[in-house]
Amino acid sequence: MYLAAYHFEGNATELLPAYDKLLAAFPPEQILLHACVTRAGGITVFDACPTEADFTAFSTDPGFAAAIADAGLPPARVEPLGEVHAAHGSRTVPS
Template sequence: MFLSAYHFDGHPTALLPAYDLLRQGFPPDTFELHACVVTGVGITVYDACPTREVFEGFSIGPEFLGSLAAAGLPRPRIEPLGEVHHAVAGKSVTR
């Protein structure tokens, strides 16, 4: 599993509804590991893909970029983080 961070700069009150709209466009079982965090400069979405190769294709693919535009999100700064050694997920948390 390969983890990456998608940094969206802007005011969270504008970004979060757009992020929620984007997320609703994906089937719930699509996400292996996924978290949206409010930061001091916007939001950061941590997302895992099965492999680095899948991440590289997805993150620049026309389907993803089109989904961002349709949801009203700016193009993010994408940070490849690395292979996940261990992860624990409890229950889903939504605010």
């Protein structure tokens, strides 16, 4: 599993409804590991793909860029993070 961070700059309160709209466009069964974090200056979305090649194809796909724009988000600064060694969790945090 390959993890990346998608950084969206702006007012987090204004970005979150657009993020929710974007996330709703993806079937839940396609999501391997995903977290949205509010921070000073915006939001960061941590998202995993099955492989680095899948990440590269997904993150550079013009359809993904269009989905981001259609949701009302600014272009993301994409930060490849690397292979996931381990991931642990006990619950889903509602948005």
